[in-house]
Every structure is written in C-alpha cells, then in structure tokens.
Amino acid sequence: MWRDHLTEIIVFTALFLLVSAMGFVAARWRAPRDMAHLDEWGLGGRNFGGWITWFLVGGDLYTAYTFVAVPALVFGAGAMGFFAVPYTIVIYPLVFLVLCRLWSVSHRHGFVTPADFVRRRFDSPVLALLVAITGIVATMPYIALQLVGIEAVLKTMGVTGESALARHLPIIIAFAILAAYTYQSGLRAPALIAFVKDTLIYIVILVAVLWLPYKLGGWGAIFDSAEAKFAASPNPNDGILLNANNQLQYVTLAFGSALALFLYPHSITGVLASRNRDVIKRNMSALPAYSLLLGLIALLGYMAIAADVKPLPGATAGSSDGNTIVPVLFDQQFPDWFAGVAYAAIGIGALVPAAIMSIAAANLFTRNIYKEYLKRDASPAQEANVSKITSLVVKVGAVACIVFLDPQFSIDLQLIGGVIILQTLPAVALGLYTRWFHRGALVAGWVAGMSTGMWMLYQIGNPVTGRKHFAGSAFPLSEFGFDTKKTIYVGIVAVLVNLAVAALVTLALRAAKVADGVDGTASDDYFADEGDPRVTPGSTRDADAAPEPVA
Amino acid sequence: MAAPDPEAPQTASSRAKDHSPWNWLLFIPIVLPLITALFNADxxxxxxxxxxxWLxxxxxxxxxxTTTLVYQMTKKRGDR
Structure with missing residues (x-):
C-alpha cells in the first residue's frame, strides 16, 4: 500500500517538482538571442563547455533504464550482466578521434543530425533518409524504456491502481510536464536538470556501496551468496564468472554496444552541443567516471541477492518484474527519506535522457524528412517549430507504447534498436574517414545488414520463458552449422555482413561506372575548430544560418 | 607545456591534424577489456x-x- 511509503512519496514528489521548475527556467539559462532556431532549441546554442557537456552526455548515456536493468541482469544472470563495464570502457578511446571529426564537419556545415552529414558527404537523400529513419526507430523504444524505469520505482512505492489508466496516471503526468518544458526550453532543460540528476545518483550510489556491504557482511560475503544462488539454479549460463560458452557473447556484446552507442542520435546531439574539440576530448577522459558508477550499480544486483530481495510481481500473473529489485533493495535497506531520494534519482534520471532522445528524434524528422521532402525552403524558425511539435508527438508515442502495449514489447524493440542502429556505422562512422564506399553500396549494405540482423533475432528463442522469437541478442553459432554451444552478439554479425556487402557492391558499381554523387565536404572540414568560419555552400540554407556563437 | 613533441612534421600545417603516434596508445584500453582470459577468474x-x-x-x-595522456600529448601548442 502507498500509505506505508508516504515519506518516500513526499521526498520523491518534492524533488520531482524542483527539477520541473528548473526545466522551465532553463529557457532563460545562457539565454540565446533568438530561440527560434534549431541550433538554439535543438543544440543549446552549440556552446556547452566541459562541465555542462559532462553532465549532459553522462546523464544522456547512463539512463534510468540502465540503472534499473543492469543490476536486474546481474541479479538474474551474474557475470554476463557486467558486460556494461567493458562496454563503457571501450567506447571512449574508440570514439575519441571519431567524434572530433564529426563535431568539426558539423560545425563547418551547420549539421544538426548524423543524417545531415551523410546527405552532404554522399550526396544521397535516400541514404540520409535511411539513416534518419533508423535513428528514429531505434530511439523511440529507448524513450519508452525510460518510463519502465520510473514505473519500477512507482510500483515499489505502492503507487499502483486497478485499471490501466489509474496505474499509468503518474507517468502520464510526469511526461506531460517533461514535454511542456522540453517544448519551451529545448536542450537547455535536460542540460540543467542533469546537474541535479547526476548529483543525486552519485550520492545515492556512494552511500549504497559503502553502507550496504557493511550491513550485508562485506563484499566477500556478497559475492559468496551470489555464487551460492547461481550454483543452485538450473541455468547453465549464470554464475559470478563467465563460462566457456558465453565469453564470445560477452566480448562481442560489449564491443558491439560500444560501436552502437555513439551512433544513437541522442548521443550525437549531446556531442554536437559542445563548444569545441577540446571539450569533447576532455570529456572522453572524464566520462568514464560514470562507468565506475555503472559498475558499482551493477553490483547492486549481487547485494540484492545477499539481502534476499524478492522482485515484485510483473504485469501477468505468476511472472516477476526483475526491474524492481533495486527499488525494493533500497526500500528494505535504507531509511524512508533516503529511499525517497534514491527513487527521485532514478525518476529524474529517466527525464534527462527522455528529453534529449525526443529532441534528437525530432531533429532527425525536421532536418531529414520535413526539410528534405516536405518543405525545402523551411526557415530556421519553421524548423525549430516543427522540431518542438515533433518532440511532443514522440513523447505521446512513447507513453502510448507503455500504456497500451506490454512493456516487454519496448524492451524487445530496444534490443532490436541496438542491432539496427549499428547498421548506420559504415555511412556515419566510416564515412567520417573515407569516401571510398559508393552511396548505392551503402544502401545495399544497410539492407543486407538489417535483414541479417532481423532474421537472426527472429531465430533466438528462450526455452525458460517459452518465447520462440526475439528473446535475446545471443545467437547460437550452431545455427550457422558450427558444432559448438557458443553464442555471439547479433549486431556484430549483422554489421560485418553490412560491411562485406557494401565493399563488394562498391567494387561492382565502380566497375560499372555508376554515378557516385559529389562529396560536399573538404578534408580540411574534419579538423575545423571553434572560431573557424562556417562554409556557405548554398544560398538557400546557409544564408540565414546562425552566426558563430561567441564563447 | 614543454612535452617532448612527437608531431614535429606537423608544423607545416597550421591546424592540428588527427595524426599522432600517441593515438596508437588508445588501442590498449580498447583491446585489454575484451580479452576475457585476463579477468575471467575468481x-x-x-x-x-x-x-x-576488480580488474x-x-x-x-x-x-x-590513456585518454588523458593522449589528449595532453596531442593538443595544440599554446592552446590556453
């Protein structure tokens, strides 16, 4: 019952209202000359310094869903769930140089989305459209999942109801407030709120990792009780260490997820909002602080085992909702007021990425669908307006996904999202380095990679839950005819197929002398920095491009 | 910062290009976390x-x- 959790609810609500107020005030923070421009609404003026970028990108990549789902995975499967740690270590050195190139070329040409870059680089509206649609489709379920994070918290506080509407009313209200201040303040809102969110998360996790082991008999005892639980379970693939069959999956999942992360439109939005190349490079060194946090959060899963936490029941009878283990752990172990702070951290943690993701998806729609296909001569003010409205539509869609569909559907889609966003790697990431690929070949590669990925995901079943399709991302190599029990991450295989097809078709199209369009970027563009002038290749668009923001 | 400068040939260009031998160091934190044999033990x-x-x-x-070292070693001279 919710009455038992009154203190928690009051603390949660108070903090939630505080950040909502901040969201509205954010429009006046670092006030722009003219908010009616996509550079202002959608990229915060392209002028964020090191600290803001750190909080913004950190708050963006390490989402509420991560904080809830990763420990749930560790709770259920053990070592396999720890893949999030190597994943977020590998990512930063991997993109250290790549993102600087993307920032520079975007700065030079005023690009707002990765599809803008592809459009200019490969002179191909089709390829840009594919990249944009891939980005939107991959982002939508991710936004819906943020709601799953909030719901896990609300459920633990006993805020539930009999009817579907009553049960979902709190998140509908929360998202309505979020939509309103995102509409008004754009990217400035999540940037400002991220300060509160991350401060709360850091406090909560530091207290949790110092206080809980003390209460639970020390780290050694925590790992031992986890080991005992997995030894008793019938699943051969759980345990506090990896076994011979899931190491390949662990490595390919970590590496594939790392490749995918900065292809997501919302991470690129965070990066493009930074002031200069230096800010990005310094952040690549400083963002791993969040990885340490994530590693410790993952271990909350083991603490929940040691504390004998039982997850709350799920949506269908007899099932259990693994995502509730962290909120339940806090509820059991912390005083009420501090549990309230922890819940607020998770709840607000959902708002920051949800805002950035909806802005990123809206920017993709505006720049690469609306402006490309519906209204070619849209003014910057019209662009900003379309983006604002689209961001509302995107949020309504996300809420509808959770209210009307089984949340499991969003979780499946998000799993697919990682695989499909990887298929933009050749055009976006490799495209930053080479124009060797033929634009037609990149389209062919995208189709091949996408089909391979979908086919593989369709084949994956889970005998434990009885699902036959889309039950995970670990593809058994025996399906390819290998005599082994090893599994591999679908995304890696799909992107390799994508690359192979793109390379072969490039050779074929070159041999057939098919026209390859004109590269609208110069090699010097990839090193441009703050203060370098923007190019003005077309009179229609760039004549009214934003003046260079003065730092 | 008077660090030993491995980028001497670059002075011809007014702009800091991405090329630097220091960048190869970035492979270390990419490869090591992906070798499970190193850490898959109790x-x-x-x-x-x-x-x-812990590993x-x-x-x-x-x-x-590594990223800090590479950043410090490759940043433009006289930059702030």
Whole structure:
C-alpha cells in the first residue's frame, strides 16, 4: 500500500517538482538571442563547455533504464550482466578521434543530425533518409524504456491502481510536464536538470556501496551468496564468472554496444552541443567516471541477492518484474527519506535522457524528412517549430507504447534498436574517414545488414520463458552449422555482413561506372575548430544560418 | 607545456591534424577489456572482489589514464 511509503512519496514528489521548475527556467539559462532556431532549441546554442557537456552526455548515456536493468541482469544472470563495464570502457578511446571529426564537419556545415552529414558527404537523400529513419526507430523504444524505469520505482512505492489508466496516471503526468518544458526550453532543460540528476545518483550510489556491504557482511560475503544462488539454479549460463560458452557473447556484446552507442542520435546531439574539440576530448577522459558508477550499480544486483530481495510481481500473473529489485533493495535497506531520494534519482534520471532522445528524434524528422521532402525552403524558425511539435508527438508515442502495449514489447524493440542502429556505422562512422564506399553500396549494405540482423533475432528463442522469437541478442553459432554451444552478439554479425556487402557492391558499381554523387565536404572540414568560419555552400540554407556563437 | 613533441612534421600545417603516434596508445584500453582470459577468474580477491570484478573496474582507470595522456600529448601548442 502507498500509505506505508508516504515519506518516500513526499521526498520523491518534492524533488520531482524542483527539477520541473528548473526545466522551465532553463529557457532563460545562457539565454540565446533568438530561440527560434534549431541550433538554439535543438543544440543549446552549440556552446556547452566541459562541465555542462559532462553532465549532459553522462546523464544522456547512463539512463534510468540502465540503472534499473543492469543490476536486474546481474541479479538474474551474474557475470554476463557486467558486460556494461567493458562496454563503457571501450567506447571512449574508440570514439575519441571519431567524434572530433564529426563535431568539426558539423560545425563547418551547420549539421544538426548524423543524417545531415551523410546527405552532404554522399550526396544521397535516400541514404540520409535511411539513416534518419533508423535513428528514429531505434530511439523511440529507448524513450519508452525510460518510463519502465520510473514505473519500477512507482510500483515499489505502492503507487499502483486497478485499471490501466489509474496505474499509468503518474507517468502520464510526469511526461506531460517533461514535454511542456522540453517544448519551451529545448536542450537547455535536460542540460540543467542533469546537474541535479547526476548529483543525486552519485550520492545515492556512494552511500549504497559503502553502507550496504557493511550491513550485508562485506563484499566477500556478497559475492559468496551470489555464487551460492547461481550454483543452485538450473541455468547453465549464470554464475559470478563467465563460462566457456558465453565469453564470445560477452566480448562481442560489449564491443558491439560500444560501436552502437555513439551512433544513437541522442548521443550525437549531446556531442554536437559542445563548444569545441577540446571539450569533447576532455570529456572522453572524464566520462568514464560514470562507468565506475555503472559498475558499482551493477553490483547492486549481487547485494540484492545477499539481502534476499524478492522482485515484485510483473504485469501477468505468476511472472516477476526483475526491474524492481533495486527499488525494493533500497526500500528494505535504507531509511524512508533516503529511499525517497534514491527513487527521485532514478525518476529524474529517466527525464534527462527522455528529453534529449525526443529532441534528437525530432531533429532527425525536421532536418531529414520535413526539410528534405516536405518543405525545402523551411526557415530556421519553421524548423525549430516543427522540431518542438515533433518532440511532443514522440513523447505521446512513447507513453502510448507503455500504456497500451506490454512493456516487454519496448524492451524487445530496444534490443532490436541496438542491432539496427549499428547498421548506420559504415555511412556515419566510416564515412567520417573515407569516401571510398559508393552511396548505392551503402544502401545495399544497410539492407543486407538489417535483414541479417532481423532474421537472426527472429531465430533466438528462450526455452525458460517459452518465447520462440526475439528473446535475446545471443545467437547460437550452431545455427550457422558450427558444432559448438557458443553464442555471439547479433549486431556484430549483422554489421560485418553490412560491411562485406557494401565493399563488394562498391567494387561492382565502380566497375560499372555508376554515378557516385559529389562529396560536399573538404578534408580540411574534419579538423575545423571553434572560431573557424562556417562554409556557405548554398544560398538557400546557409544564408540565414546562425552566426558563430561567441564563447 | 614543454612535452617532448612527437608531431614535429606537423608544423607545416597550421591546424592540428588527427595524426599522432600517441593515438596508437588508445588501442590498449580498447583491446585489454575484451580479452576475457585476463579477468575471467575468481582469485586473487581484493577486498572481497573476485578478479573478474576488480580488474575490470581497474580497466576504467586505465582508460582514463590513456585518454588523458593522449589528449595532453596531442593538443595544440599554446592552446590556453
């Protein structure tokens, strides 16, 4: 019952209202000359310094869903769930140089989305459209999942109801407030709120990792009780260490997820909002602080085992909702007021990425669908307006996904999202380095990679839950005819197929002398920095491009 | 910063290009965390953490150290 959790609810609500107020005030923070421009609404003026970028990108990549789902995975499967740690270590050195190139070329040409870059680089509206649609489709379920994070918290506080509407009313209200201040303040809102969110998360996790082991008999005892639980379970693939069959999956999942992360439109939005190349490079060194946090959060899963936490029941009878283990752990172990702070951290943690993701998806729609296909001569003010409205539509869609569909559907889609966003790697990431690929070949590669990925995901079943399709991302190599029990991450295989097809078709199209369009970027563009002038290749668009923001 | 400058040939260009031998260091924190043989074991435990956990958490520090070093060594001379 919710009455038992009154203190928690009051603390949660108070903090939630505080950040909502901040969201509205954010429009006046670092006030722009003219908010009616996509550079202002959608990229915060392209002028964020090191600290803001750190909080913004950190708050963006390490989402509420991560904080809830990763420990749930560790709770259920053990070592396999720890893949999030190597994943977020590998990512930063991997993109250290790549993102600087993307920032520079975007700065030079005023690009707002990765599809803008592809459009200019490969002179191909089709390829840009594919990249944009891939980005939107991959982002939508991710936004819906943020709601799953909030719901896990609300459920633990006993805020539930009999009817579907009553049960979902709190998140509908929360998202309505979020939509309103995102509409008004754009990217400035999540940037400002991220300060509160991350401060709360850091406090909560530091207290949790110092206080809980003390209460639970020390780290050694925590790992031992986890080991005992997995030894008793019938699943051969759980345990506090990896076994011979899931190491390949662990490595390919970590590496594939790392490749995918900065292809997501919302991470690129965070990066493009930074002031200069230096800010990005310094952040690549400083963002791993969040990885340490994530590693410790993952271990909350083991603490929940040691504390004998039982997850709350799920949506269908007899099932259990693994995502509730962290909120339940806090509820059991912390005083009420501090549990309230922890819940607020998770709840607000959902708002920051949800805002950035909806802005990123809206920017993709505006720049690469609306402006490309519906209204070619849209003014910057019209662009900003379309983006604002689209961001509302995107949020309504996300809420509808959770209210009307089984949340499991969003979780499946998000799993697919990682695989499909990887298929933009050749055009976006490799495209930053080479124009060797033929634009037609990149389209062919995208189709091949996408089909391979979908086919593989369709084949994956889970005998434990009885699902036959889309039950995970670990593809058994025996399906390819290998005599082994090893599994591999679908995304890696799909992107390799994508690359192979793109390379072969490039050779074929070159041999057939098919026209390859004109590269609208110069090699010097990839090193441009703050203060370098923007190019003005077309009179229609760039004549009214934003003046260079003065730092 | 009067660090030993490995980028001498670059002075011809007014702009800091991406090329620097220091960048090769970035491969270390990309490759090491992906070799499971190095950390997939229980012993030795440190503060109760099996090797699987403390070593991977330690790789975070390795990643930070490497990216910081590469950043410091490749940033433009006279930059702030």
């Amino acid at each position: 012993s030795p435990r440190i503060l109760g953490f099996p090797r699987f956990y 991977q958490l330690a790789y975070i520090l390795l990643g930070v150290a």
